[in-house]
Amino acid sequence: MASKKDEKIEYVKNGKRLDGRKVDELRPLKIEVGVLDNADGSAYLEWGQNKVIAGVFGPKEALPKHTQDPYKARVKFIYRMACFSVPDRKNPRPARREIEISKVCSEALERAVFIERFPNSSIDVFVEILDSNAGSRAAALTAASVALADAGIPMRDLVASTGVGKAGGEIILDLNKAEEDAPDAVDIPIAIMPRTEEIVLLQMDGLMTKAEWKKAKELGIKGCKQVYEVQREALRKKYEAAEKPEAKKNPEAEKPKAEEKKTAAKKSEKVSK
Amino acid sequence: MNENVLWDLKADKVNGLAKQDKRVDQRALDEYRKIEITKNISENAEGSANVKLGLSEVVAGVKMILGEPYPDSPNKGTISVGTELLPLASEDFEVGPPRPEAIELARVVDRGIRESKTLDFKDLCIREGEKVWICFIDMYVLNNDGNLFDALGIAALSALLETKIPKVEDDKIVKGEYAGKLKLSRKPILSTFAKVGNKLFADPTLAEEKAQTARFSVSTSEDDYLCAFQKGVSGGFSGSEIDSCIEMAFKSSKEIRKQL
Numbered sequence: 229m230a231s232k233k234d235e236k237i238e239y240v241k242n243g244k245r246l247d248g249r250k251v252d253e254l255r256p257l258k259i260e261v262g263v264l265d266n267a268d269g270s271a272y273l274e275w276g277q278n279k280v281i282a283g284v285f286g287p288k289e290a291l292p293k294h295t296q297d298p299y300k301a302r303v304k305f306i307y308r309m310a311c312f313s314v315p316d317r318k319n320p321r322p323a324r325r326e327i328e329i330s331k332v333c334s335e336a337l338e339r340a341v342f343i344e345r346f347p348n349s350s351i352d353v354f355v356e357i358l359d360s361n362a363g364s365r366a367a368a369l370t371a372a373s374v375a376l377a378d379a380g381i382p383m384r385d386l387v388a389s390t391g392v393g394k395a396g397g398e399i400i401l402d403l404n405k406a407e408e409d410a411p412d413a414v415d416i417p418i419a420i421m422p423r424t425e426e427i428v429l430l431q432m433d434g435l436m437t438k439a440e441w442k443k444a445k446e447l448g449i450k451g452c453k454q455v456y457e458v459q460r461e462a463l464r465k466k467y468e469a470a471e472k473p474e475a476k477k478n479p480e481a482e483k484p485k486a487e488e489k490k491t492a493a494k495k496s497e498k499v500s501k
Numbered sequence: 502m503n504e505n506v507l508w509d510l511k512a513d514k515v516n517g518l519a520k521q522d523k524r525v526d527q528r529a530l531d532e533y534r535k536i537e538i539t540k541n542i543s544e545n546a547e548g549s550a551n552v553k554l555g556l557s558e559v560v561a562g563v564k565m566i567l568g569e570p571y572p573d574s575p576n577k578g579t580i581s582v583g584t585e586l587l588p589l590a591s592e593d594f595e596v597g598p599p600r601p602e603a604i605e606l607a608r609v610v611d612r613g614i615r616e617s618k619t620l621d622f623k624d625l626c627i628r629e630g631e632k633v634w635i636c637f638i639d640m641y642v643l644n645n646d647g648n649l650f651d652a653l654g655i656a657a658l659s660a661l662l663e664t665k666i667p668k669v670e671d672d673k674i675v676k677g678e679y680a681g682k683l684k685l686s687r688k689p690i691l692s693t694f695a696k697v698g699n700k701l702f703a704d705p706t707l708a709e710e711k712a713q714t715a716r717f718s719v720s721t722s723e724d725d726y727l728c729a730f731q732k733g734v735s736g737g738f739s740g741s742e743i744d745s746c747i748e749m750a751f752k753s754s755k756e757i758r759k760q761l
Binding site: 303324325327328330331332334335336338339343416420421425426427428429430431432433434435436437438441442445449 | 601602604605607608612615616617618717722725726727728729730731732733734735736737738739740743744747
């Protein structure tokens with residue numbers, strides 16, 4: 229560790245990062261909608277090495293009863309990492325980190341959902357991280373908001389999230405693990421409702437100047453908007469298929485659906501392990 | 502239930518006054534309540550402090566414990582921050598394991614200190630790969646009248662500034678003898694803002710927290726660095742509101758630092 233930090237790594241060289249990305253480029257992002265049978269809404273997301281599955285249940289009666297709010301619903305977002313999703317096995321007991329992430333992401337989603345329409349209710353969103361490589365909370369929140377839309381929960385807008393930050397003095401979008409481990413690394417998970425650019429999740433750790441933050445903020449918002457496009461496209465794809473019953477006769481259109489089912493089965497099998 | 506109605510009424514008042522840029526206790530929007538710091542409140546602790554921020558009151562104590570380093574950082578010690586919302590501090594707090602609110606408080610205070618790099622974790626190494634100091638900062642809330650984030654942040658830093666490192670012989674701590682003080686290179690201050698209507702309040706009281714739609718905390722250092730952010734509560738901020746909070750934080754933290 230010490231020797232690694234002493235040697236000088238160039239995190240951005242000729243405009244390219246260690247993994248070949250540009251400073252404002254996201255890792256490959258892929259979202260599938262409606263992958264779980266029992267959940268009211270669901271999504272599976274791959275973002276670089278991150279693999280995340282989200283399921284939504286509700287709105288339903290909030291329990292225990294004393295947690296009910298007669299004016300609004302609560303969004304209960306639970307973020308958990310599978311034991312095998314990190315290099316060293318993760319203790320299955322929920323860590324303080326997971327509890328904090330669950331709290332801030334619940335709050336972010338509560339801003340987007342019309343919670344005032346569902347008094348005394350709970351809208352439960354469960355997210356399981358199956359594989360991780362930095363930015364898993366952004367991946368979880370991005371998947372969760374797509375799953376909420378899939379469940380037909382009325383929302384002001386989708387919540388789109390990304391990581392942004394600094395490594396080797398450069399402001400970069402969507403840091404991977406190697407970049408997050410830079411000696412001067414700054415990590416800023418950010419989530420917005422893209423139509424208004426309202427910031428609904430914002431965290432940061434690391435040392436940065438005000439000027440660096442200004443740059444990171446702009447890059448982060450730009451990144452969230454790219455994520456937003458992928459979210460919308462994923463939703464559109466599912467509902468386009470549902471709108472056209474004649475599509476069933478078309479073997480071309482049926483193919484991706486069958487694949488979807490298969491991956492879903494595979495995912496749930498993984499989770500149950 | 503009656504208690505809730507009372508808080509609803511208090512929040513209504515806060516919201517009404519906010520429209521005229523006023524606060525219930527007549528403070529300016531960016532003004533902090535009175536801060537009182539009492540150091541060394543516990544003889545057994547290696548460092549400790551009691552902090553009153555208006556009517557909010559917290560204590561923090563540091564214990565230095567010998568431990569093993571993490572495998573990925575064999576030459577570094579570490580810190581560990583815990584918070585308990587004692588039931589004696591508020592009717593809302595209950596006995597039992599820490600709830601998400603307490604965990605968030607502890608982790609935000611932890612990040613403010615850790616990420617400011619005020620402590621060089623290499624200084625906390627005794628023998629590489631074998632023995633390091635683990636600096637436990639444990640904090641307790643005694644009375645809650647809002648803005649526990651900042652009260653705990655000030656308490657943790659005040660306790661650290663007083664912390665003496667125990668003397669070590671044959672890998673054992675010599676009780677009651679010390680080998681010097683903990684070295685801190687920065688004084689990171691956590692500053693928290695409540696969004697009430699479309700106004701930003703520094704150092705919110707509990708009634709103001711009941712009225713807030715969103716909360717933002719930022720840790721800043723004397724050499725003009727931002728060290729940590731945390732946005733909370735189910736509302737949002739515009740980018741320029743975040744920037745206003747940051748500006749106010751740099752200003753108010755200067756004043757707070759003078760009182761340490």
